Amino acid sequence: MVDHVAGENVNQVVDIGKGAPVDSPGYELPLLLFGGFRTLIDRLHARLAEEGHPDLRPAHGFALQAIGAGDGRGGRGATASDIGRHLGVSKQAAGKTVDRLLALGYAERADDPADARRKLVRITPRGHDALARSAAIFDELRAEWAAALGADRVRDIETALRNVVPAETAFRLDATSWLGAP
Numbered sequence: 001m002v003d004h005v006a007g008e009n010v011n012q013v014v015d016i017g018k019g020a021p022v023d024s025p026g027y028e029l030p031l032l033l034f035g036g037f038r039t040l041i042d043r044l045h046a047r048l049a050e051e052g053h054p055d056l057r058p059a060h061g062f063a064l065q066a067i068g069a070g071d072g073r074g075g076r077g078a079t080a081s082d083i084g085r086h087l088g089v090s091k092q093a094a095g096k097t098v099d100r101l102l103a104l105g106y107a108e109r110a111d112d113p114a115d116a117r118r119k120l121v122r123i124t125p126r127g128h129d130a131l132a133r134s135a136a137i138f139d140e141l142r143a144e145w146a147a148a149l150g151a152d153r154v155r156d157i158e159t160a161l162r163n164v165v166p167a168e169t170a171f172r173l174d175a176t177s178w179l180g181a182p
Contacts, residue, residue: 040138040141041058043137043141044061044134044137044138044141045057045058047133047137048130048133048134051133052129053129053130053133055104056104056106056130059097060097060100060101060104060106061130061131061134062087063083063087063094063097063098063101063107064101064106064107064123064127064130064131065131066078066082066083066086066087066094067083067101067107067121067122067127068123068131069086076112076113076120076122077110077112077121077122078120078121079112079118079119079120079121080094080095080098080121081094083097083098083121088169098121101121101127102121104126105124105126105127106123106124106126106127106130107121107122107123107124107127108121108122108124109121109122110122142154
């Protein structure tokens, strides 16, 4: 533990590392989970940059997944509202991300054949390439974790997290509200 002290222990910063006690303080769990998430995502994006997708950011990947999920109408695309609902962000926030995906060539807008008033966002071949590469890289990263921790242990971690993470919040991105942003 590193203490930032002015006379007495007022503000303590914990050094979370290997060899932490089995019954660690409760606040370490979310930090370790987030650290694991960041490690995987950062390594993914470093590899994507090497493989021709240097401008793709984590929010873009989540938005592409939301576009692919569509609005339940067979993968014909999704509106900004559909994407926002899927990600747990406003239509405006989703629209900004969609605009960036359009500018980078990962998505395109098209008329909705079922409703001429609506515009759908669809994934382009470049977007599909990024998603396919992401899936392959995630498989490689998971295999690395399985090699380091054991395949059964990684499966146990995934199963345990599925049991405690509500399905409706598993893919929400509205973390900005945690940090005080509107």
